[in-house]
Amino acid sequence: MIFNTNFEEQILNLFDEFHFPKEFFSFIWIILSILTLILGVTIGVLVLVWLERKISAGIQQRIGPEYAGPLGIIQALADGTKLLLKEDIIPSRGDTWLFHIGPAIVVIPVFLSYLVIPFGHHIILTDLSIGVFFWIAICSIVPLGLLMAGYGSNNKYSFLGGLRAAAQSISYEIPLALCVLSISLRAIR
Incomplete structure (x- = not known):
């Protein structure tokens, strides 16, 4: 928590040097926090879906998810595109x-x-x-x-x-x- 506060103060001082208002810094900080959280959750869900597909494909002896990109990473993207275009x-x-x-x-x-x-x-x-x-x-x-x-x-x-x-x-x-x-x-x- 101390590192976070010092980091926030350092960025605030940097914005102050460039004569940006403090409200602008607060707005940018809020947007970055929200985007970081949403990106983290999205990547976590993609990794869990990828792991589920890999494990279930291994149990069921299917080789399909292996070939959609390297290690089957693009399979979730292909499924999402298929759902959007239905x-x-x-x-x-x-x-x-x-x-x-x-x-x-x-x-x-x-x-x-x-x-x-x-x-x-x-x-x-x-x-x-x-x-x-x-x-x-x-x-x-x-x-x-x-x-x-x-x-x-x-x-x-x-x-x-x-x-x-x-x-x-x-x-x-x-x-x-x-x-x-x-x-x-x-x-x-």
Whole structure:
């Protein structure tokens, strides 16, 4: 922590020498902290996906992921490109509005949850004073989007799949919320 403070002071002195305002330094510091965190999480997820594919390919004796780039590194990029370029097929008797809004309701709360995550020392996008409760409430909206996406296709099997996904999501949320709330109650003095 001492190194971080000295490093921050050194950069602040450097900005002061070039006659930049302190607000500009604060803005740059916040952006760099957020980008570093997001880049670290993204690279971590890519490494975990790569390891999962390599291990499962070894167990199943598949050689496909070995040949997508050096050591199969480009396989995740190829899968992402394939998903982005897929055709969006809407069922003929499905509800178009629900079919499109369901996945958005699943993704938007995930991005909204970043509002209350502290990205560094005194670096938080929105200080609501109820950050944990806001996070739990926002993440609880996701099962509704799963249900809407399943129901919007007007297919009983898709609806059952949406019900199953929503039930699975809720079954993960309850223990997570209890753990987070117990820690937050312990932290309140």
